Amino acid sequence: MELKKLLIFFILMCGSGIAMAQRGIIKGKISGQQNEPLAGATLLVNGTTSSTAADLNGDYQFYVNPGNLNLTVRYLGYRDTTINVSLTAGQLKVINITLKSRQAALEGVVITGYTEGQAKALNQQKNADNIKNIIAADQIGKFPDPNAAEALQRVPGVTIERDQGEGRYVSLRGLAPQFTNTSVNGEQIPSPEADVRYVALDAIPSDQLASIEVSKALTPDMDGDAIGGSINLITRSAQSKKPTISGTLGGGYNNLMRKGNVQGQLQYGQRFGDKEQFGLLLNSNYYQNNLGSDGIERAINDNELETRDYELTRTRLGLSSALDYRFNNHHEVYFRTLYSRFTDREWRRRYVFKPSDEEIEKLTKDRFEAQSVLSMNAGAKHTFKSFLLDYEAQYSYAEQNTPYDNEAAFVAGIPSVLNYADTRYPSISTDEDYKNNSLYGFNELGMGNTIAKDKNLTAKVNVSVPYKINSSDGLIKFGGKVRSKNKSYNITQNTFENLGGVPNLDQFAGSPVKDKFMGGRYELGNPLDLSSLIRYFNANPSQFELQIADKAADEALESFEASEDVYAGYLMGRQQIKKLMILGGVRYERTKVSYSSKDVIIxxxxxxxxxxxxxxxxxxxxVLPQLHLKYELDKFSNLRAAVTYSYARPNFSEIIPSQEINREDRVATIGNANLKPVKALNYDLMAEHYFGSVGIASAGLFYKKLDNFIYRRTIFNSPYPTTGTPIIPRIDITQSQNGNDADVLGAEIALQRRLSFIPFLDDFSVYLNYTYTHSKARIQSRQANEGNANATEEIRLPGQASHVGNASVAYEGKKFSARLSLNFNGSYLSELGGTKDEDIFIKNRMQLDATAGYAINNKFRLFVEALNLTNQPLQAYQGNSTQYIQREFYSYWMRFGVKFNL
Amino acid sequence: MPALALLAVSACSKRNDNVVTPNVGDKFPQIINLADEGDGGLEDEDKFSFKVGLIDRADPSGENLEGAIVPLKKAVRVNFAVTHFEGFNKLSDYIKEAKAFYEIDDCTTSEDKDIDLKLNFDVNTGKGSFEFPAGVEEVEIEFETNDALFDDDVLNTDDRKIEIQLTGIDNAGTNVTLNTANKFEYEVLDDESVFGEYEIDVNNATQFNSFVQLFGLINEDVKNLKAADVEEIKIEFAYNEFKAVITLKETEQVEECGEMEEVNKEIEIEGGIEELDTKTLAGAVEFADDIEQEDGTEAEFKYSGEFTLNGKNLVLTLKGEYNDNETEEITLNLNK
Structure with missing residues (x-):
């Protein structure tokens, strides 16, 4: 079936009658009055359908018929500008165009600051062949978003999962993060985390980026493993001969921890040579954040309640460079690097109240984790008389190194009574003082370290052949890609129990970190100082007994090595027929995977x-056929439609053959190396209208039909192993399996515009978007048993929020600017339980942020940002929406400082 | 300068703030420890012993997932001391002398091979030491005791016990250490209390059937017993342990240290004591244990009830629970 689709496509392409003629090439750069590139600016040859759009650097090039041509330059926020050019057959002409705002800007519209970034983004978005959203660096800088995940939350249809209040994982269009593909400069980057493919985007500082593209419908020249969409993080490059030095210097404050934070960024960029052949850009940034949270968690089935006191220090270091050399107007090479390092030192101090066991457990965890991502892209672009050639090699490496992850537990035999009359703040009563550390005896001390590595080696090549049929321009593009991935995870774990002699907790007590916990509702007393205990451990090892079997099982269970080779090729055509653009093609991807791990049998x-x-x-x-249509209703309005195929590879944790066979409980959890990726057929429809004063109103519908949806299934009384000679005759096996379908239907609307049409509000702008998503998937019924193992039930897709939106109001004057931003994430199913009543949901969350800035002069600008002003907690519930199982508060935090552009 | 800047940046991550690197893996030393927490013997016992052994380590060969003892490569000298005793005035009144040895195999000890572990023990101070040789897993220290000191005919309500701790190690280097916190407690068990061995009259059909009904709950062989097949039935309350031994008339040939001998077949039932009143002539008793099932899982049995002592006679009333089955209360009459 897949090969048949491919064959039909080739026949259609070959039969289309491509007409090539001797043509000329026009290329150059379009920039604004400050020499800033006007990304997304459109050039069109008057009286024809020949047009092109400037890339992120403002560079453009296109093949045109020779003659005396009138070119029109179009850019939102500027009046159309027309230039006359004479071109002979085979000639390459460089035309650099600078739009002067005084002459060209629309009356009453000052293109500065946020609007400038928005203009860049919207111009690119408008001219894109596929449905995509773009946010430019200037735009990112206007929201208080320190990392790429939080920057992305402003895009329609994007949901983010937070960790300790900071955005981490990104979901597109109601699908879980594993359905989204993340790239840097157009090439996928590996995930530092062991068990997943998706990248925690809080590891990537937003200051590193020139822009972020979110493609919601794939074209054949893009990787096909992105059902939700594809996120491309684009780093910066040098623009002009004049050196640019820009940066940020700032600090901040976290109200919960009552601690400060620091941040800084420095960027240098310049082009060298008489023809500006060599470009160099260096960017570095650093952000250190002291944060924390106060939380309670409840385990309903076990009748347990935890208090959780988190204290964290996170740093983000980003280094990037871009070098490019233009030999001449035809040939250039480039080398880009991006290095990000995210560190997280976490102290977690807990009480676990266990009335059923008449025990209270007191624990402290101390963990340091460093996630690094390195990406190096080297490539070249060639412009030949009749075709374009580009190729690139990429080396990328991601690592999550946890040099220590230590946790100790002490236990006291104190009965407690938990009362949930107030479901938001359950009460705890005990006969004895549970804060009395002398009552807590040593239980266990776990000390471990892990390292996860993921390496990609990629090579790709693209060839673009422009052509003309009658008066219609077209482009045929084809290419190929090879990617080799190696991923591994290694664990070292040592857990010790009391061999005899370890003193009670009062000998290892530290000092409280916070004055109040949960607003003073719960008391924590003096916490366990873990370092003090480890010092005691080192001095008195004879009192500690290593749990040898636990060590063997812990180290074997999740460790794995995996390799994955991907071979891809595509062929696509883009044809402009008057106002209609048709882009069609097909992509073929072959994936070979192999894994090794260990079974643990209890x-x-x-x-x-x-x-x-x-x-x-x-x-x-x-084989992934893709079709995109774009119809230009007028110069500011487009209608778009797309039918695309895509897929998503399973998480590594689902496919590695690692297994835990517990004969005592007669349950087994095993990986499924034969798990197929999820396949999707995607329909997209979008109408968009751009405002000349910089803005957009858009509305779209999307529908995704997922096949081979992956879900966890329990096979009752299965033999083990499931193939070959069984060594266990009957055991309940839980395994991720393919087989069920799922549907996602959604609608999104967005409005961005200046309120210049309202008197006295012309310095104000609004940014609004809302996405509604509905999903359903069939899984094996949680009521299923041996007798009705094939019974199914319908669920909503985990991670899918019905309602997601942003609302933002900004004032932008000549010197002063301010913005209030609301981000709303609707409730979503987080985890499937054993029964429907055990399903865990994350509750609605609406975060209010504010930013303000004051431009001292053209070079220096003061800024202040405040996040989570209303202290919105993370809340999870089980069974019903008032039965909380987790509530975690962060209070508000701020950043302030100065930005400069010398 | 860049290196300095990077150093400053990494300092802000707090990676090394108040971090202590644990001595794990190869840095974690070999540990010598008391093998048991305690033991007990009846009043007229003429000896007792404690064992000192190495704690299991991760098996370097990987064969034993639960760990294995890795013997020392070099001998060390282990010091120990009697740190506490009750029920008598002078240690030398009770302990006469001591010796140290280790098992070479099931039939041979180091003593048989004249291997001297150079034990020193001062019966006045209670301090001693011995050599823990290379290549050995466990050493046993045996004390010869005065068997007449506590052997009376009255029910004692005071404790008579002795506590021993390891106190130090010589020639150990950094790779071997010993636990000085743990204690071995030897308890003198009063044979006027419930402790001791009792016999059921196999020829008393009522008593025999009661025994079969009670312990047939957990043992199929006992359930199918006929009195005619049984030589004798004894039960024993020992230190932390209940034991019933059914000696059958049927015999078998067994090899004992190279020699074949004919012995009676036995059925043994054992349980750990969960509750036992020991300083009284009547009180509560409970013992329990796990039994492996056909599919490899384990199920717990529990017997609980009361006892009454009248001279040499013990009246034991128990109720058994096992695998969702239970017996009614059954009374056994036993004699010492």
Missing amino acids: AANGDLEAIRPVTGSSVYDF
């Missing part, structure tokens, strides 16, 4: 029975 009596090495492998192919 004997019927609970002892560790065996650890056995296992391997798995699979090969799968995808």
Whole structure:
């Protein structure tokens, strides 16, 4: 079936009758009055359908018929400008165009600051062949978003998952993060985390980026493994001969921790040579943030309640460089690097109240984690008389290094009573003082370290052949890509219990970190100082007993090595027929994967029975036809439609053959190396109108039909192993499996515009977007048992929020600017439970942020940002929306400082 | 300068703030420890012993997932001391002398091979030391005791016990250490209390059937017993342990240290004591244990009830629970 689609496509392409003629080339740069590139500016040859758009650097090029031509330059916020050019056959002419705002800007519209960034983004978005959203660096800088995930939350249809109040994972259009593909400069980057493919975008500082593109419908020249969409993070490059030095110097304050934070950014960029052949850009930034949270968690089935006191220090270091050399107007090479390092030192101090066991547990965890991502892209672009050639090699490496992850637990035999009359703040009563550390005896001390590595080696090549049929311009593009991935995860874990002699907790007590916890509703007393305990451990090892079987099981269970080779090729055509642009093509991707890990078998009596090495492998192919239509209703309005195929590879944690076989409980969790990726057919429809004063009103519909949807299934009384000679006759096996369908239907609307049409409000602008999503998927019924194992039930897709939106009002004067931003994430299913009543949902959350800036002069600008002004908590519930199982508060935090552009 | 800047930046991450690197893996030393927390013997016992052994480590061969003892490569000298005793005035009144040895195999000890562990023990101070040789897993220290000191005919309500701790190690280097916190407690068990061995009259059909009904709950062989097949049935309350031994008339040939001998077949039932009143002639008793099932899982049994002592006679009333089955209260009459 897949090959048939490919064959039909080739026949259509070959039969289309491509007419090539000897033509000329016009290329150059379009910039504004400050020499800033006007990304997305359109050039069109009057009286023809020949047009092109400037890229992020303002560079453009296109093949045109020779003659005396009138070119019109179009850019939102500026009047159309026309230039006359004479061109002979085969000639390449460089035309650099500078739009002077005094002459060209629309009356009453000052293109500065935020509007400038918005103009860049919207011009690119307007001219894009596919449905995409773009946010430019200037625009990112106007929202208080320190990392790429938080910058993305402003895009229609984007949901973010937060960690300790900071955005981390990004979901597009109601699908979980594993359905989104993340790239840097057009090429996928590996994930530092062991068990997933998707990248925690809080590791990437937003100051590193020139822009972020969110493609919601794929074209054949893009990787096909992106059902939700594809996020492309684009780093900066040098623009002009004049050196540019810009940066930020600032500090901040976290109200919960009553601690400060620091940030800084410095960027230098310049082009060298008499023809500005060599460009160099260096960017570095650093952000250190002291944060924390106060939380409570409840385990309903176990009747347990936890208080959780988090204290964290996070740093983000970003270094990037871009070097490019233009040999002449035909040939250039480039080398781009991006290095991001995110560190997270976390102290977690807990009480766990266990009335059923008449025990209270007191624990402290101390963990340091460093996530690094390195990406190096080297490539070249060539402009030949009749075709364009570009190729690139990329090396990227991601690592999550956890040099220590230590946690100790002490236990006191104190009965407690938990009362949930106030579901928001359950009450705890105990006969004895639970803060009395002398009552807590040593239980265990776990000390471990892990390292996860992921390396990609990629090579790709693209060839673009422009052509003309009658008066209609077209382009045929084809190319190929090879990517080799190696991923591994190694664990070292040592857990010790009391061999005899370890003193009670009062000997290791530290000082409280916060004056009040949860607004003074709960008391924590003096916490366990973990370092003090480890010092005691080092001095008195004879009192500690290593849990040897636990060590063997812990180290074997999740460790794995995996390799994945991807081979891809595509062929696409783009044809302009008057106002209609048709882009169609097909992409073929073949993936070969192999994995090795270990089985951990727990004997019927609970002892560790065996650890056995296992391997798995699979090969799968995808043929992905893509069709995009764009109809230009007028010069400011487009209608777009797309039908595309895409897929999403499973998470590594689902496919590695790692297994836990627990014969004592008669349950097994096993990986499925034969798990197929989820396949999707996507329909998109979008209408968009751009405002000449910089703005957009858009509305769109999308529908996704997912096949081979992955879900976790329990196979009752299965033999183990499931193939070959069984060593266990009957055991309940839980495994991720393919088989069920899922549908996602959604609508999104967006409005961005200056209120210049309202008297006295012409310095104000609004930024509004809203996305509604509905999904359903069929899974094996949670009521299923041996007798009706094939019973199914319908669920909503985990991670899918029905309502997502942003509302922002900004004032932008000549010197002063301010913005209030609301971000709303609707409730979503976070985790499927054993029964429907055990499903865990994340509750609605609406965060209010504010920013303000004051331009001292053209070079220096003061800024202040305040986030989470209304202290919105993270809240999870189970069963019903008032039965909270987690509430976590962060208070507000701020950043302030000065930005300069010398 | 860049290096300095990077150093400053990494300092802000607090990676090393108040971090102590634990001595784990190869840095975690070999530990010598008391093998048991305690033991007990009846009043007329003429000896007791404690064992000192190495704690399990991760098996370097990877064969034993639960760990294995890795013997020392070099001998060390282990010091110990009697740190506390009750029920008598002078240690030398009770302990006469001591010796140290280790097992070479099931039939041979180091003593048999004249291997001297150079034990020193001062019966006046209670302090001693011995050599823990290379290549050895466990050393046993045995004390010869005065068997007449506590052997009376009255029910004692005071404790008579002795506590021993390891106190130090010589020649150990950094790779071997010992636990000085743990204690071995030897308890003198009063044979006027419930402790001791009792016998059921196999020829008393009522008593025999009661025994079968009670313990047939957890043991199929006992359930199918006929009195004619049984030589004798004894039960014993020992230190932290209940034991019932059914000696059958049927015999078998067994090899014992190279020699074949004919012995009676036995059925043994054991349980750990969960509750036992020991300083009284009547009180509560409870013992329990796990039994491996056909599919490899384990299920717990529990017997609980009361006892009454009248001279040499013990009246034991128990109720058994196992695998959702239970017996009614059954009374056994036993004699010492």
